[in-house]
Amino acid sequence: MLIELFITFFLIGLVSFGGGYAMIPLIQEQIVNQHGWMDQQHFIDTIAIASMAPGPIATNIAVLIGYNEKGLLGAVIATMGTVLPSVIIILILGKIFYKIQDHSLVKSSFYGLRAIITGLIIYTAYMFADTNGMFASMSWYTWSQILIFAGSLAAFIVFHKHPVSVIILSALVGIAVYS
Amino acid sequence: MNLEHWSKLWHLFIMFLKIGPVTFGGGYAMIPVIEQEVVEKRKWLESKDVADVFAVAGSVPGAIAINSATFIGYRIAGVAGAIAATIGILLPTFCIVLAFSIFFLGMKDNPKVEAAFISIRATIVALIVYAAYKTGKTAIIDKASLLLVLTTVALMYFTHNQIHPILLILGGAIAGIVIIGIRTRLGRKTILHEKEQVYDYMI
Numbered sequence: 001m002l003i004e005l006f007i008t009f010f011l012i013g014l015v016s017f018g019g020g021y022a023m024i025p026l027i028q029e030q031i032v033n034q035h036g037w038m039d040q041q042h043f044i045d046t047i048a049i050a051s052m053a054p055g056p057i058a059t060n061i062a063v064l065i066g067y068n069e070k071g072l073l074g075a076v077i078a079t080m081g082t083v084l085p086s087v088i089i090i091l092i093l094g095k096i097f098y099k100i101q102d103h104s105l106v107k108s109s110f111y112g113l114r115a116i117i118t119g120l121i122i123y124t125a126y127m128f129a130d131t132n133g134m135f136a137s138m139s140w141y142t143w144s145q146i147l148i149f150a151g152s153l154a155a156f157i158v159f160h161k162h163p164v165s166v167i168i169l170s171a172l173v174g175i176a177v178y179s
Numbered sequence: 180m181n182l183e184h185w186s187k188l189w190h191l192f193i194m195f196l197k198i199g200p201v202t203f204g205g206g207y208a209m210i211p212v213i214e215q216e217v218v219e220k221r222k223w224l225e226s227k228d229v230a231d232v233f234a235v236a237g238s239v240p241g242a243i244a245i246n247s248a249t250f251i252g253y254r255i256a257g258v259a260g261a262i263a264a265t266i267g268i269l270l271p272t273f274c275i276v277l278a279f280s281i282f283f284l285g286m287k288d289n290p291k292v293e294a295a296f297i298s299i300r301a302t303i304v305a306l307i308v309y310a311a312y313k314t315g316k317t318a319i320i321d322k323a324s325l326l327l328v329l330t331t332v333a334l335m336y337f338t339h340n341q342i343h344p345i346l347l348i349l350g351g352a353i354a355g356i357v358i359i360g361i362r363t364r365l366g367r368k369t370i371l372h373e374k375e376q377v378y379d380y381m382i
Contacts, residue, residue: 011345013240013241014240015240015344015345015348016240016241017238017240017348020242020310021306021307021310022310022314024307024310025344026344026345029340029343029344033340041300044300044303045296045299045300047303047306048296048299048300048302048303049276049279049280049283050276051303051306052279053272053275053276053279054199054200054271054272054275055199055244055269055271055272055273055275055276056241056242056243056244056245056272057242058241058242059242059245059269059272059273059276060272060276063273063276063277063280064276064279064280067277067280067281068280068284072277075273075277075280079269079273082241083241083245083265083269085240085241086239086240086241086242086245086246086249087249087261087262087265089239089240090239090246090249090250090253090261091249091253091258091261093239094250094253094254104359105356106238107359108355108356108358108359108360109351109352109353109355109356110238110352110355111320111324111355111358111359112327112350112351112352112353112354112355112356112358113348113351113352113355114314114317114318114324114351115318115319115324115325115327115328115331115351115354115355116327116328116331116347116348116350116351116354117314117318117348117351118311118314118315118318118319118328118331119327119328119329119330119331119332119335119347120331120335120344120347120348121307121310121311121314122308122311122315122328122331122332123331123332123335123336123340124307125304125307125308125311126332126336127340128300128303128304128307129304132300132301132304134301134304145300145301146301148298148301148302149301149302149304149305150305152301152302152305152306153305153308153309155305156305156306156309157309157312163306166302166305166306167299167302167303170295170298170299170301170302171295171296171298171299172295173298174294174295174296174297174298174299175291175294175295175298177294177298178293178294178297178298179290179291179293179294
């Protein structure tokens, strides 16, 4: 189980180009679809908690899932798995990376990579919205979810608010509306 | 390893330990702090080297903040330096997230917390859409890249998520090389980004 946890997060770390939220489709695929370690709703909650803490989102998610599965040792193993691929790559390529970074092949592969990652993120957003019941038949609940979604999106894109403040505000709205 | 080397490793570890919580503001929030410590105070690196590190950190898989720490540690004190810096930057956030984890596991069944999370889930969808918007702004630069984005979404949708993202990502890298290769043969140029783009929250 610990080895499985390590290999899973090692794979995630290996291909997580772009950092940040670009890694979420990969983590989702490994954790929810392949291993079934948590359901989708629990995974969305995990992202929420990871976004509220300082530090990179991917390692934060690794700590949360590792702890959830196997306690403190699980958290350590999952974090190591996420970080190790980049450490190894930097140690091997450290000296030559400055040169190959500007190579046209590297640049053209990033041209394709970025587009695919954007597509994966869009699909993940759709899947999460579906899990939340935002595409269900129109009810009071669906409308409230769409309103909170639209308000949060405006806070990010128009008002450039930090995720932490938007999540805290959203939590207060949730307590007022849903309890 | 002599005493001087050990002391260097210790200082690297402590420096990144202090920087760790700063990464709240994004990987690039670290730049001024690192500049001050590494360049001005200790004179381990030149300002130009630090800029180089941040330029490369976005091209290696993984979080920019951690990659930069590993890179800088490596440049200052070799492999041991890379490990000391990486552990240093990870440790504070690791402890904070662990505390969050324990706290939220205990609060899970509280009805107020449950209500809060119903709303937060909609906000997370917005956060992911925002991430797509930000990545999309640097990814979609012409018709071919737009087509790649739409194809990815369509493939995931119609196969019900059956294709592994790793295959798609590898396919994307190959598609990029093929598309730009064909264009160059036809004598057309694609304007590629000089450097990896900066995502302020996307660390």
